[in-house]
Amino acid sequence: MKPMPMRVLATTVLMLAAVPAHSAETVRDEATGLTVTPPDGYVVQRETPPVVIHEGVRFALRKPLDPPSTGCTVEAQFLPSIDETSAALGRALSARSQQAKTSWRDQALLQIMSEVAVQSSRPYSRDGIEGLDVEAWPHRDGAGSEINRTTRMRIVVLKLGNGYTNVTCRAATADFATRRAEFDAVVRGVRLSR
Numbered sequence: 574m575k576p577m578p579m580r581v582l583a584t585t586v587l588m589l590a591a592v593p594a595h596s597a598e599t600v601r602d603e604a605t606g607l608t609v610t611p612p613d614g615y616v617v618q619r620e621t622p623p624v625v626i627h628e629g630v631r632f633a634l635r636k637p638l639d640p641p642s643t644g645c646t647v648e649a650q651f652l653p654s655i656d657e658t659s660a661a662l663g664r665a666l667s668a669r670s671q672q673a674k675t676s677w678r679d680q681a682l683l684q685i686m687s688e689v690a691v692q693s694s695r696p697y698s699r700d701g702i703e704g705l706d707v708e709a710w711p712h713r714d715g716a717g718s719e720i721n722r723t724t725r726m727r728i729v730v731l732k733l734g735n736g737y738t739n740v741t742c743r744a745a746t747a748d749f750a751t752r753r754a755e756f757d758a759v760v761r762g763v764r765l766s767r
Contacts, residue, residue: 598610600617602649604628604630605629605630605765606734606766607647607649607733607763607764608763608766609632609634609647610764611634611759612755612758612759614755615636615645615759616636616637617634618634619631620632620646622648623648628650628651628736629648629650629651630649631646631647632646632647633646634646634647634759642743643724643743643745644743645740645742645743645756645759646739647738647740647763648738648739648741649737650736651734678696678703678705678730681730681737682705685709685728688712689709689712689726689728690709690710690711690712691708691709692709692725694707697729697760699760699761705729705730707726707727707730708726708727709725709727710722710724710726711726724743725744725746726741726742726743727742728740728741731760731763733765738763738765740760740763742756744756
C-alpha cells in the first residue's frame, strides 16, 4: 500500500478540523412543551413523528460524524388535556383501572421486549420523574428472532405529565460503554415545560 501523499493528509486533517463543534442549544416543541438539551458535540434535528393518536414530537440527536444507525432519538406522545368537568371522572376511572392492571413499567417493558432483545431493565428516577431504563440488542431484521450483536441500545421511557417519552440511543457494541455518559446526558436533557 502506498503512503498517503502529504497534501491529501493535510487536506483531510483540515476538513476534520473544520467540522464545527456544536454547543448544547436547547430546542423546544411549542405544542407539547417538550424541551431537549443535547450534550456538547451533538446536533438536534426535528423529525416527523410516527403516526400518533394525540400530540407527538420526535427529535434526532447525533454527533456530526456519526453514521445514521447510531445516536439518539427522543420521541414523545401526549394525551389531550382533560377539562375541569372531566378531570374528576378521569381520575376515578384511572384509579379504578390501575387496581386491576400491571404497572406501567411492566407494560412498557413488555412492549419493548416485542421489538428488541432486552439485556437488562431497571426503574429510572430523576427529579421526581419516573422512568424505565433498558439496555438491549436490536433484532437484525427489525422484529425477527436473529439478534444483531454489533449494535447496542439504551431505551429510557420517561413518564412526563400526561404522556410518555422514549429516549433511544444506539452505538456500535465496541463503543457502547464509552458513550454511556453521553447517553446519560441526552436523557437528562429531556424535560417537559408547559
